[in-house]
Amino acid sequence: MKFPAKIEYAYKAVLELALRYNNQQPIRLGVIAKSQNVPKEFLVQLLIQLKRSGLVNSTRGVVGGYYLTRQPSQISLVEVFRAIDDSLVETPKVSRSVKQSEADKVILAILDNINKETVSRLEAITFDKLISQVKKEQLTYNI
Secondary structure, three states: OHHHHHHHHHHHHHHHHHHHHHOOOOOOHHHHHHOOOOOHHHHHHHHHHHHHHHHOOEEEOOOEEEEEEEHHHEEEEEHHHHHHHHHHHOOOOOOOOOOOOHHHHHHHHHHHHHHHHHHHHHOOEHHHHHHHHHHHHHHHHHH
């Protein structure tokens, strides 16, 4: 499954904030963009959406930047998906004006089950788990 770039960039931004969560300092936009190789101009819009959804917050000024509103263990990947594009985790709906055949009903039920399973898996992936995986991978490559 391939996700849009905006989803990839958004979870990379949240991951960077999660990696730096214990620093207790807001992280500048430029630092996030450079660390995660995300275009700065695009990142601004995504952080605004993440802020609207309550996942991140920001402060202005010389020591300003972005920070997570909750601990990485309390933020799941599905929340980032929903903040950026809720339609990616929604089951497709059929117009009520269209009469559904039995085949349509079966296919929609299958798609609904796939969607529920995907959402369930995304809910189980929290950013502390992602950090753990990232650190494991870094250790693997450093040996």
